[in-house]
Amino acid sequence: MKKIIYIVIILGILGAGFGYYHYNRPVSSLSGSSADISLTPNDLLTAFESNETEANGKYLDKVIQVSGQVSKVEVSAGKTSVYLKTSNEMSSVICEMEDGFDPAMASTGTNITIKGKCTGYLMDVVLVQAVVVK
């Protein structure tokens, strides 16, 4: 009987511990997860420009890997954003890099491969929590 009580107490503590951990768990990094889709910045932008609803259905929340030329690196409020060039001068694929990203890792004019979670399209396609693949 005593044994059962001990087991119940231990399970209770484990459950509470798990609940507390689950509740406080931070947003997990994408560095360990593999990309769902890989395409060029231009194809990604064109998909949203031509049919936003369809592109939303296809790409939202997906980890997307894009390779292209860096057109701009912007640091504001401690967050680095890497802009990837497309054939549309006004629009880019903007990759908001994950916390702790070193802006020196990306320089304008060079080629880069980045994966990030797709959040949608405003003037640009925005990927967040992005990490450099190479």
Add this chain to the structure above:
Amino acid sequence: MKKVILGLAFVANMLPAFSQKYFTKEGTVSFHSHTNMEKIEAVNNKATSVVDFATGAMEWGVLIKAFRFEKALMQEHFNENYMESSKYPKATFKGKIENITEVKIDKDGTYPVMLKGNLDIHGVSKPVTAKGTIIVKGGKISGSSKIRVLLANYKIDIPSLVKDNIAKEVDIEITADYLAFK
């Protein structure tokens, strides 16, 4: 010849009046919900905004999925249960600065402004008014405003089980450093 030069000078003088469009792709939108039970904060640094200082027309856009929370669980609930961000991926404001004639973007100063327009959240569009500030300093223009939103107005349902954890009214703060549209 003199006439041509005069003419050109005249046109050159007119140009600034035509190019008073400013924009940002790095605007900040944040919101807070404070109750005794829980403090919820989220930030989005990827807001876009365009302002035409000639007419006062102003637009904002923000992707719901680009809001960052401290806790992953809050971010998931926000996206999946409350904002339904796969169905409604963005929130927008379209309106104007009502007292645009009082804002002189070629003169340093802090200009209080009145914003009026439609705020579109969760697929529901509602007319709103808000106070804001435009600051001009050394040729740089920035803007900020604060809007209080009643969640029920935007059909955002909070289940009764967690209704004490989430405020019924949420303060949304927006700030932007504007760049000239080239």
